[in-house]
Amino acid sequence: MKNLLLYISGACFAFTFSTIVYSLFRLLGIFPPLTEKMTLSMLVISIVITILIWLSHLLPLENPMWVYTLEASCVMTVMIVAGAFFNLYPFGLYNVVMVVLVGLIAYGSVISLIYLHNKADEMKINHMILQRRKRDADDH
Numbered sequence: 550m551k552n553l554l555l556y557i558s559g560a561c562f563a564f565t566f567s568t569i570v571y572s573l574f575r576l577l578g579i580f581p582p583l584t585e586k587m588t589l590s591m592l593v594i595s596i597v598i599t600i601l602i603w604l605s606h607l608l609p610l611e612n613p614m615w616v617y618t619l620e621a622s623c624v625m626t627v628m629i630v631a632g633a634f635f636n637l638y639p640f641g642l643y644n645v646v647m648v649v650l651v652g653l654i655a656y657g658s659v660i661s662l663i664y665l666h667n668k669a670d671e672m673k674i675n676h677m678i679l680q681r682r683k684r685d686a687d688d689h
Contacts, residue, residue, distance in 0.1 A: 557599075559602075560598075562658070562662055563598065564591060564595035566658050567595065567651060570654060570655065574651065579647055580647070581639070590637055593631070597631065598624055598628075598656075601623040602623055617660070621653060624649075628648050628651075
């Protein structure tokens, strides 16, 4: 259940972050205006990426670098294919590179969020272990 919540929160964070970055790029005149249809497409893209990453975690990969490479490949592939499918941006080399960059930045931010979440859990667990050891030492 915790993993499911982690994937859902990752998808939500990626969608939010991508929307913010897209808006910033729009302010710079790089991307076209963000419409409701585009926003829903970005949500679908975030969900598809999350599902592909979940599926990639089912593969027997042990090396973290291979896992990150596969995940980043999922992000880039979906950003390009879905961008073309949903007609989110003018399909040219510059725009494709910018969109993939936004996707990779969002991916990196999700990875950072998960890392920080895991670190917080680790600190809680270590604190509980230290308290239990201290309590056990006081009992003897």
